[in-house]
Amino acid sequence: MPCGHHRGGFPLFCNKCGRQLPDGSVFCNFCGAQQGVIPQAPGAPPQAPGMPPQAPMGQPYNPSAPAQQVAPPAMPQNLKCNSCGGPLKPSAGLALVVCEYCGAATTMGSGGAAQVVMKHFMLGNLVDQQRALDSGGQWLNKGILRRKVAEKSDLGNTVLRYVPYWVVPTSIVADFQGTKGSGAGMAVHGDTGGQKAKGLAVFALNMAAAAAAANQRNQGRNVNVQQQVIRVRDRIQLQRNIPIVAVRGYTKYQPEGGYEFKAEAKAPFDKRQSGGSEVMNGDVTEAEAKQMAGAFAHKLAEHEAKKRVDSLDSIQVYPTMMDGELLHVPVWFVEYQFKGKPMYIAIDGNSGHVMNGERPAFALW
Numbered sequence: 060m061p062c063g064h065h066r067g068g069f070p071l072f073c074n075k076c077g078r079q080l081p082d083g084s085v086f087c088n089f090c091g092a093q094q095g096v097i098p099q100a101p102g103a104p105p106q107a108p109g110m111p112p113q114a115p116m117g118q119p120y121n122p123s124a125p126a127q128q129v130a131p132p133a134m135p136q137n138l139k140c141n142s143c144g145g146p147l148k149p150s151a152g153l154a155l156v157v158c159e160y161c162g163a164a165t166t167m168g169s170g171g172a173a174q175v176v177m178k179h180f181m182l183g184n185l186v187d188q189q190r191a192l193d194s195g196g197q198w199l200n201k202g203i204l205r206r207k208v209a210e211k212s213d214l215g216n217t218v219l220r221y222v223p224y225w226v227v228p229t230s231i232v233a234d235f236q237g238t239k240g241s242g243a244g245m246a247v248h249g250d251t252g253g254q255k256a257k258g259l260a261v262f263a264l265n266m267a268a269a270a271a272a273a274n275q276r277n278q279g280r281n282v283n284v285q286q287q288v289i290r291v292r293d294r295i296q297l298q299r300n301i302p303i304v305a306v307r308g309y310t311k312y313q314p315e316g317g318y319e320f321k322a323e324a325k326a327p328f329d330k331r332q333s334g335g336s337e338v339m340n341g342d343v344t345e346a347e348a349k350q351m352a353g354a355f356a357h358k359l360a361e362h363e364a365k366k367r368v369d370s371l372d373s374i375q376v377y378p379t380m381m382d383g384e385l386l387h388v389p390v391w392f393v394e395y396q397f398k399g400k401p402m403y404i405a406i407d408g409n410s411g412h413v414m415n416g417e418r419p420a421f422a423l424w
Contacts, residue, residue, distance in 0.1 A: 162330030215394035237368030305341030
């Protein structure tokens with residue numbers, strides 16, 4: 060008896076949902092219906108074996124019509140850790156789940172647990188709450204245009220979390236063109252106080268020379284002092300371990316300004332070393348993290364180029380991202396208000412350095 064399998068050159072279609080199936084299928088891969096038994100609606104004409112069912116409302120079957128969208132299977136509720144076999148209870152959308160029993164990080168696929176992340180490390184927390192607040196306060200008051208911002212602020216919630224980051228080794232090559240001569244580029248974009256001071260010194264000398272020339276012209280002297288402008292065409296080559304926060308929406312935890320974690324201080328992940336603090340799961344895959352690292356590479360190259368010129372005309376950036384590793388980092392997240400405006404500071408609990416935050420541009424009173 061014919062049973063709906065591939066017969067006489069006809070393709071096999073599911074007798075319930077109408078989707079085409081591989082030869083020899085016993086169950087439909089899409090709706091799960093058993094093949095070989097063709098249900099008939101009351102009063103419907105008999106269906107020829109091996110032929111696709113008719114569409115509802117008596118319309119002829121159109122093989123070129125768009126396929127009906129099938130909802131993906133629900134995330135399984137009973138999953139086991141591939142490392143210790145302990146139960147996992149992932150939430151919808153998670154890409155990384157940390158086992159509550161052994162601490163292993165497992166990547167999640169549509170069918171459940173896929174594989175254990177082999178390169179999984181952590182940084183220990185070396186900063187207590189008071190030191191974190193002191194570090195944040197020093198950062199708030201940094202700058203000649205900020206006076207006692209920390210003392211005038213109202214402290215809000217302070218919490219310590221172990222946040223997952225993808226650390227992506229990135230090679231950055233960039234070709235740029237611009238002009239320099241005034242020193243303004245280093246004064247504004249220098250990474251250290253020394254670099255900014257050097258740029259300010261050059262800028263001050265140029266301004267003093269221009270002022271002296273203007274004074275002599277006012278006295279009737281014919282003085283023509285032109286600032287020397289140098290055309291620059293150069294190449295930048297950088298190696299960076301770019302951290303990408305692995306929790307979607309946690310942009311306030313994303314390190315800024317080229318901040319890097321202390322790679323030499325990392326150790327294999329051990330949840331027992333978290334001291335009872337929250338250890339977060341992640342929902343950003345490594346492939347997504349590489350794309351984000353490429354975008355950060357462009358920002359880093361542009362920042363470096365602006366230190367070398369006063370006016371950046373053009374830049375072409377060529378980043379290369381390598382396979383990275385998963386790193387759980389202790390982060391102190393401090394909320395505060397300055398003159399009624401809510402702000403925040405994110406502090407690396409391993410080094411004690413501020414890696415991101417908000418502060419007023421100036422506060423002299």
